[in-house]
Amino acid sequence: MSPTRWNRLLSAASLLLTAAYPLAVYFLLDHGDVRLAGLAFLLVLAMRFLTPGSTQLQVSAALGAGALFATAITLTNSEILARLYPVAVSGVLLVAFGVTLVRPPSMIERIARATGVALNEPDMRYTRTVTVVWCGFFLLNGGIALVTALATSREVWALYNGLVSYLIAGAILAGERLIRPVFQRRFAESASR
Numbered sequence: 001m002s003p004t005r006w007n008r009l010l011s012a013a014s015l016l017l018t019a020a021y022p023l024a025v026y027f028l029l030d031h032g033d034v035r036l037a038g039l040a041f042l043l044v045l046a047m048r049f050l051t052p053g054s055t056q057l058q059v060s061a062a063l064g065a066g067a068l069f070a071t072a073i074t075l076t077n078s079e080i081l082a083r084l085y086p087v088a089v090s091g092v093l094l095v096a097f098g099v100t101l102v103r104p105p106s107m108i109e110r111i112a113r114a115t116g117v118a119l120n121e122p123d124m125r126y127t128r129t130v131t132v133v134w135c136g137f138f139l140l141n142g143g144i145a146l147v148t149a150l151a152t153s154r155e156v157w158a159l160y161n162g163l164v165s166y167l168i169a170g171a172i173l174a175g176e177r178l179i180r181p182v183f184q185r186r187f188a189e190s191a192s193r
Contacts, residue, residue, distance in 0.1 A: 017044045022162035025082045026154055034082045038074030041085070045070060062092060083149035086161040090142030097135050106131035126183050130176055137172055141165050 017040065025037045045066045069088060073081045100107040109127035112119060119127065145165070148157040 014044050019166065020162070021085060022158050025085075026158035026162070029079060029082075029154055033077065034079055035074050035077045037082050038070045038072075041070035041073065042067060065092070080149065083157055084146075086145040086165070087142050087149060090138045090145055094135055094138035094142060097131055097138065101128065101131060101135070104128075107134070122183075126180075133172065133176075137169065141168070 021037070021041065021044075024040060025034065028034055028037050045063050065088075069081070069085065072078070073085075097107045100110065105113070105124070106128040108130045109119060109124055112123075112127055117123075145161055148160045152160075
């Protein structure tokens, strides 16, 4: 298997395992030991660390924090720590995206530029707006994840954090794809005047 193919497989597997975390915790709480969720989380972090791009300082810091969190879950066997993981993820993403609003370029602009897209001034304003929308989502999602972790049943926690939050994120992605051409036409019309 080629190194590029291996890296893609490793990245896809770690993403899938990360997304399945809430459901794995729910299953392990009823049928096993939450320590196994912490160990699985450590495995996912190791996979993430081995994928290209993980040598950047921010990625390494996030992986280190995740490893500490996973180790704490493993050592304490704490259900509440295991359930707080989605809150931590939303918090980290909120900070990562929010910092780019203070120190441009915005996160969405960085992502667009990394894929080779050339951006003009209206595009940069648009990417900033999309970054603000994602910050709002991470703030709201983290709040709901906190409530589900502290004040709801395991079933509600697993349903929201293992399905509903992903559906909302998917709806934001799909909505942005649908809205983007409208903004591009509007900017083109403004520029031609």
